[in-house]
Amino acid sequence: MASSAALGRAGAWEPALAPGREDGRLVAESSEAAHPARLVDLPPNLHPGLAAALRASGIESLYSHQATAFEAAAREHLILTSATASGKSLSFNLPVLDGIAAEPKRRALYLYPTKALAQDQARKLAELRPPGLRQSIYDGDTPREERPAIRRTANLVLTNPDMLHVGILPHHRRWGDFLANLRWVVVDEAHTYRGVFGSHVSNVLRRLRRVAQMYGADPRFVMASATIANPAELAERLTGLPFELLDDDGAPAAGREIAMWNPPVIEERNQARRSALSEAADLLVELITRGVRTICFMRSRRGIELINRFASMRLEREGRGELAERIAPYRAGYTPQQRREIESSLANGDLLAVAATNALELGIDIGELDAAICVNFPGTVASLRQMWGRAGRRRRGLALYVAGEDGLDQFFCHHPDEFLERPVEAAILDHANEQIQMQHLLAAAYEAPLSPADADFFGEGWADAAERLVTMGELRRGQGGRFMTRRGEFTANRVSLRSASANSVAVIESGSGEMIGRIEAERAFDTVHPGAIYLHLGRSYEVAELDLDAQRAIVKPFDGDFYTQTKKDTDIYIEQARTTRRALGLELSFGAVAVSEQVIAFQRKRLGDNKVIDTVALDLPEQDFVTQALWYVLDEKLAAFFPMDVLLGALHASEHAQIAVLPLIAMCDRWDIGGLSTNVHQQTGAPTIFIYDGHPGGVGITRRGFELFERLVGDAERLIRECPCEQGCPSCVQSPKCGNLNEDLHKGGALEMMGSMLKEGGPQA
Numbered sequence: 001m002a003s004s005a006a007l008g009r010a011g012a013w014e015p016a017l018a019p020g021r022e023d024g025r026l027v028a029e030s031s032e033a034a035h036p037a038r039l040v041d042l043p044p045n046l047h048p049g050l051a052a053a054l055r056a057s058g059i060e061s062l063y064s065h066q067a068t069a070f071e072a073a074a075r076e077h078l079i080l081t082s083a084t085a086s087g088k089s090l091s092f093n094l095p096v097l098d099g100i101a102a103e104p105k106r107r108a109l110y111l112y113p114t115k116a117l118a119q120d121q122a123r124k125l126a127e128l129r130p131p132g133l134r135q136s137i138y139d140g141d142t143p144r145e146e147r148p149a150i151r152r153t154a155n156l157v158l159t160n161p162d163m164l165h166v167g168i169l170p171h172h173r174r175w176g177d178f179l180a181n182l183r184w185v186v187v188d189e190a191h192t193y194r195g196v197f198g199s200h201v202s203n204v205l206r207r208l209r210r211v212a213q214m215y216g217a218d219p220r221f222v223m224a225s226a227t228i229a230n231p232a233e234l235a236e237r238l239t240g241l242p243f244e245l246l247d248d249d250g251a252p253a254a255g256r257e258i259a260m261w262n263p264p265v266i267e268e269r270n271q272a273r274r275s276a277l278s279e280a281a282d283l284l285v286e287l288i289t290r291g292v293r294t295i296c297f298m299r300s301r302r303g304i305e306l307i308n309r310f311a312s313m314r315l316e317r318e319g320r321g322e323l324a325e326r327i328a329p330y331r332a333g334y335t336p337q338q339r340r341e342i343e344s345s346l347a348n349g350d351l352l353a354v355a356a357t358n359a360l361e362l363g364i365d366i367g368e369l370d371a372a373i374c375v376n377f378p379g380t381v382a383s384l385r386q387m388w389g390r391a392g393r394r395r396r397g398l399a400l401y402v403a404g405e406d407g408l409d410q411f412f413c414h415h416p417d418e419f420l421e422r423p424v425e426a427a428i429l430d431h432a433n434e435q436i437q438m439q440h441l442l443a444a445a446y447e448a449p450l451s452p453a454d455a456d457f458f459g460e461g462w463a464d465a466a467e468r469l470v471t472m473g474e475l476r477r478g479q480g481g482r483f484m485t486r487r488g489e490f491t492a493n494r495v496s497l498r499s500a501s502a503n504s505v506a507v508i509e510s511g512s513g514e515m516i517g518r519i520e521a522e523r524a525f526d527t528v529h530p531g532a533i534y535l536h537l538g539r540s541y542e543v544a545e546l547d548l549d550a551q552r553a554i555v556k557p558f559d560g561d562f563y564t565q566t567k568k569d570t571d572i573y574i575e576q577a578r579t580t581r582r583a584l585g586l587e588l589s590f591g592a593v594a595v596s597e598q599v600i601a602f603q604r605k606r607l608g609d610n611k612v613i614d615t616v617a618l619d620l621p622e623q624d625f626v627t628q629a630l631w632y633v634l635d636e637k638l639a640a641f642f643p644m645d646v647l648l649g650a651l652h653a654s655e656h657a658q659i660a661v662l663p664l665i666a667m668c669d670r671w672d673i674g675g676l677s678t679n680v681h682q683q684t685g686a687p688t689i690f691i692y693d694g695h696p697g698g699v700g701i702t703r704r705g706f707e708l709f710e711r712l713v714g715d716a717e718r719l720i721r722e723c724p725c726e727q728g729c730p731s732c733v734q735s736p737k738c739g740n741l742n743e744d745l746h747k748g749g750a751l752e753m754m755g756s757m758l759k760e761g762g763p764q765a
């Protein structure tokens with residue numbers, strides 16, 4: 001076992017990086033300076049019992065931002081942003097625990113995106129032992145026989161949005177005393193509430209405000225977030241309330257070295273690179289053999305299992321089997337006990353390394369680490385910095401990014417300076433998404449009849465949505481408001497916070513009859529069509545049957561060497577152009593569109609080289625939904641420059657590239673975005689490119705693209721221009737989700753087209 005001196009020695013990782021400097025895999029290096037803590041005394045107005053509890057646990061002073069938060073939270077709703085391990089928890093705990101110490105009848109509700117985070121916070125509160133605190137976790141794992149006592153006696157309840165949605169708000173009469181005395185609502189890891197999930201959570205928090213007001217309470221909200229571009233806006237959209245932003249950080253930082261690593265090209269013709277998984281596994285081995293305690297992040301569950309396996313196999317081949325036993329994978333799908341054991345072993349030093357999904361990106365305490373590796377771009381700069389923040393808080397650390405073949409990864413490798421200095425993205429959500437809001441208005445009507453006063457919670461336009469529910473027969477008008485049609489029917493349990501649609505398809509394993517997952521109805525034809533290869537918890541299944549009437553897909557275990565990709569026809573009808581402007585010499589619009597999609601076939605592709613094995617026709621229904629989109633029309637002069645066959649390929653390649661880089665300005669995944677390019681659209685009568693939100697109703701992703709369109713096109717053009725391939729590859733114009741199977745793409749035409757647009761746009765480009 002490495003000594004503590006070896007573990008703490010800055011630069012212990014240098015030999016692991018040296019080969020990359022020699023052969024060019026290490027494409028960029030940078031560093032973040034250390035800075036000392038800014039300490040202040042405990043506030044003199046802090047409750048004496050709480051001050052004593054802090055001192056008993058070794059806290060004699062506060063970081064400056066913790067003291068500021070204590071004072072600010074007494075005045076206004078507050079959102080805090082600071083780096084990983086900077087003491088955000090104590091920042092929001094202080095005002096809450098001070099209030100409870102002064103008056104134990106006061107109540108507080110803490111919301112976490114995961115059960116593990118709630119459990120971690122509960123342990124820390126128990127260790128602190130502040131006066132008057134009676135805390136309890138209330139989630140799906142809480143035994144039913146313990147729940148009544150928690151409702152009666154707990155003055156701080158830790159839960160998650162899902163449990164608040166189905167287990168607390170619909171049963172608010174059982175929570176009457178708690179709600180009447182609710183003074184604080186803490187929302188931790190607020191940056192995770194974006195997109196569809198965030199739009200749902202926003203409605204849940206507005207329902208909480210509404211129900212609390214029924215009991216005479218007006219709780220203060222305190223939120224904590226990773227650094228994002230729009231923290232105050234996010235907090236206000238989540239709750240409908242004004243917020244004060246505190247983005248100071250008085251915590252110390254030991255600094256860190258940052259390195260960008262690009263796997264080598266192994267086939268020049270198509271610019272194929274060595275697997276990022278293999279590169280990461282090798283780096284992990286090099287680091288832990290030098291006593292560098294490391295966490296390796298990757299979004300794919302299967303990927304982290306493979307990294308762990310590759311690293312273990314290499315260690316065993318090299319006769320270091322004892323080290324192979326000191327690394328472990330960590331992902332969703334493990335039992336809570338298994339995850340707690342891994343967290344504990346990592347924190348106490350029994351484990352030297354862990355390969356983890358973003359389940360460990362959030363604030364669970366796993367002790368001091370020396371290095372953090374991120375394999376493939378995780379989707380947002382904010383997430384990347386959260387992951388890197390796991391290393392280097394108390395002693396200098398290493399932050400390492402291993403790029404994949406994806407367009408965004410290669411874009412960053414070509415622009416390392418811009419990547420290292422790139423601002424974090426904005427978190428996007430839309431609580432007024434029609435499909436989402438209507439589901440929550442029904443849930444709210446179950447909690448209490450809807451009335452004109454609800455505009456204070458649900459915002460403008462809520463009454464129109466409620467009126468549509470009346471027309472649909474879901475609500476009825478009555479004296480004092482709108483009521484449930486089916487009296488007493490419990491509606492919240494029909495609403496999944498992770499899906500825009502209320503409908504989903506159950507995935508059933510054929511042998512055991514067990515339901516192993518659920519798929520949003522709008523994505524079922526893409527992912528669980530007959531013959532599809534479906535991945536769940538790192539295992540592969542083949543879909544034997546899709547029963548639309550019963551809303552279930554029957555799957556069987558699969559161990560073949562291919563995967564599947566669908567081919568679909570897409571059509572778009574413009575319903576309303578809400579706003580239009582000139583941009584880069586073109587007419588750019590944003591508004592509502594009706595999207596029609598039909599999956600017509602799928603291909604089987606061989607793992608490894610992606611070679612097409614065969615194409616199988618499908619006969620599935622057409623799907624229609626209304627969403628938000630941006631679109632632009634090429635002028636006649638620019639369109640006439642291209643031969644017809646080149647024009648279509650140029651439009652298609654430009655669409656792919658713009659979708660690939662849109663996550664750089666909005667916190668989203670490319671799978672949340674759809675697109676269509678056509679040389680003649682039925683309504684515009686000209687070559688047109690559409691980029692649309694992939695969820696019914698939209699959540700504001702493409703609005704962000706509309707607002708920053710010049711930057712979007714500039715990033716897309718550079719992505720293609722700087723890729724060394726000749727005809728286009730997965731690193732520039734090919735897309736893993738292309739409904740046309742990446743046919744009719746013209747890299748050169750896309751460069752000409754977007755280059756002309758940027759030239760026309762002048763300095764804005």
